[in-house]
Amino acid sequence: MECEEHSYKKCEKYMDEEYIDEESEEHIHEECGVFGIWSMEGKEVAHTIYQGLLALQHRGQESTGIVVCDTKGPIGNIASHKEMGLVSEVFHEETLEKLRGNIGIGHVRYSTAGGSIIANAQPIVLNYLKGTLALAHNGNITNADGLRKELQESGAVFNGNSDSETIAYKIAMDRIASSSIEEAVQNTVQVIKGGFALLILSPRKLIVARDPLGIKPLCLGKLDDSYIVASESCAITSVGGEFIRDVEPGEILAITQEGLHVVSTPSETKKRAHCIFEYIYFARVDSKIDGISVYDARIRGGRALARRYPVDADVVTGVPDSGLVAAVGYSKESGIPFELAFHKNSYVGRTFIKPTQQERKNSVKAKLNVLESVVKGKRVVLIDDSIVRGTTIANLIHMLRQSGAKEVHVRICAPPFLYPCYYGTDVPSNSELIANQLSVNEICEFIGADSLGYMDRLDFSYMTGDLPVCKACFDNEYPV
Numbered sequence: 001m002e003c004e005e006h007s008y009k010k011c012e013k014y015m016d017e018e019y020i021d022e023e024s025e026e027h028i029h030e031e032c033g034v035f036g037i038w039s040m041e042g043k044e045v046a047h048t049i050y051q052g053l054l055a056l057q058h059r060g061q062e063s064t065g066i067v068v069c070d071t072k073g074p075i076g077n078i079a080s081h082k083e084m085g086l087v088s089e090v091f092h093e094e095t096l097e098k099l100r101g102n103i104g105i106g107h108v109r110y111s112t113a114g115g116s117i118i119a120n121a122q123p124i125v126l127n128y129l130k131g132t133l134a135l136a137h138n139g140n141i142t143n144a145d146g147l148r149k150e151l152q153e154s155g156a157v158f159n160g161n162s163d164s165e166t167i168a169y170k171i172a173m174d175r176i177a178s179s180s181i182e183e184a185v186q187n188t189v190q191v192i193k194g195g196f197a198l199l200i201l202s203p204r205k206l207i208v209a210r211d212p213l214g215i216k217p218l219c220l221g222k223l224d225d226s227y228i229v230a231s232e233s234c235a236i237t238s239v240g241g242e243f244i245r246d247v248e249p250g251e252i253l254a255i256t257q258e259g260l261h262v263v264s265t266p267s268e269t270k271k272r273a274h275c276i277f278e279y280i281y282f283a284r285v286d287s288k289i290d291g292i293s294v295y296d297a298r299i300r301g302g303r304a305l306a307r308r309y310p311v312d313a314d315v316v317t318g319v320p321d322s323g324l325v326a327a328v329g330y331s332k333e334s335g336i337p338f339e340l341a342f343h344k345n346s347y348v349g350r351t352f353i354k355p356t357q358q359e360r361k362n363s364v365k366a367k368l369n370v371l372e373s374v375v376k377g378k379r380v381v382l383i384d385d386s387i388v389r390g391t392t393i394a395n396l397i398h399m400l401r402q403s404g405a406k407e408v409h410v411r412i413c414a415p416p417f418l419y420p421c422y423y424g425t426d427v428p429s430n431s432e433l434i435a436n437q438l439s440v441n442e443i444c445e446f447i448g449a450d451s452l453g454y455m456d457r458l459d460f461s462y463m464t465g466d467l468p469v470c471k472a473c474f475d476n477e478y479p480v
């Protein structure tokens with residue numbers, strides 16, 4: 001869509017008004033990543049979990065934790081460590097050395113349900129009547145409040161306020177009345193609603209469960225004598241393992257000393273709703289989810305954008321790293337050459353030094369710098385995966401123009417965000433979503449682009465074929 005009125009001046013004024021977000025605040029956040037492993041030969045697993053969590057770091061950066069157990073040691077002897085921070089900040093050689101065991105689970109967290117506090121960090125460890133239980137959860141359950149109240153009425157005392165703790169308590173309560181942890185997990189999974197990928201460690205078993213619609217991803221792999229489960233296949237291959245298959249929606253698996261067992265087969269209703277946003281943005285491009293390569297899906301998304309919103313331009317580029325692959329797809333389809341217009345400084349990590357106002361304004365520049373020779377005098381197509389508040393893309397367009405770009409045409413590889421997600425993704429409140437406040441044409445003006453095109457919902461089928469997907473944050477049609 002062409003902008004009716006070019007509002008570069010308006011955008012410039014806007015950017016002078018102190019409201020410039022960090023790049024990280026401008027994206028939708030996934031809530032969590034999970035990783036579990038069982039070494040049949042009794043090898044130590046803490047270092048492998050650490051490597052797996054590093055590969056899943058993009059799914060959550062607020063807190064992380066590892067819980068391990070030695071299946072030959074005293075029963076219930078679980079070792080755990082969790083803290084606020086990145087995997088590489090929290091775990092060091094000395095910390096990992098203390099985590100002795102051949103079975104374990106790990107977690108990276110970004111909070112949506114429950115606050116960003118250490119009490120909500122995972123894995124959650126419970127000591128209860130039947131022993132010890134640890135749980136790592138990715139997702140959100142929609143009936144957590146009711147369940148929590150029921151559990152509290154029967155005497156449960158919670159440390160934090162996350163729905164994951166509610167699930168852990170529910171499993172513990174069910175375990176007291178069941179003959180095995182597998183049965184307890186089966187009972188709990190029938191009650192909880194929403195999106196979830198669960199890893200449950202009882203001292204001798206690793207139980208794995210995925211929600212009946214397959215909203216959250218979870219897959220199974222093998223590394224020598226070990227079974228691995230992880231949110232994404234990139235975590236399995238990053239530790240040198242081999243991807244076996246996805247855990248089926250509604251399936252419950254148990255890994256014990258005897259090997260891998262199917263506890264519960266996929267849900268009979270064939271209804272599925274895999275989160276489309278895994279393919280658009282969350283998942284790493286080297287992952288394969290439910291049979292579809294994330295990289296290939298993004299290439300096809302870029303191609304679909306080029307077909308729907310062609311434009312005369314000299315160069316196609318993407319916002320690093322979120323828009324790069326779709327930009328390659330746009331370039332392949334349109335024939336317009338792909339170039340890297342931004343250099344990303346990978347060494348600008350999180351900082352605990354409070355920036356001044358001016359430094360905050362320069363924060364995007366500190367991370368991304370324009371390659372002037374690529375854009376000077378050129379008509380540029382700029383691709384990204386989403387626009388949340390619009391501030392970062394406005395800043396990038398401004399930077400491209402300052403470096404001499406003649407025109408900047410923005411293409412977004414997702415439809416406008418309009419509705420919240422209840423399944424474990426941090427879509428900001430309606431008032432913060434620019435698409436809820438402004439029309440596409442007004443957004444185009446607001447960000448200072450020459451034209452703006454969002455992916456059409458009909459084009460999801462180009463990305464993921466006939467895979468049934470959840471797209472509720474775009475169309476308000478919630479599968480649960």
Ligand code: SF4
Nearest residue numbers: 275421425470472473
């Ligand atoms: S509402 Fe959006 S982000 Fe949430 S699961 Fe559905 S597609 Fe994914």
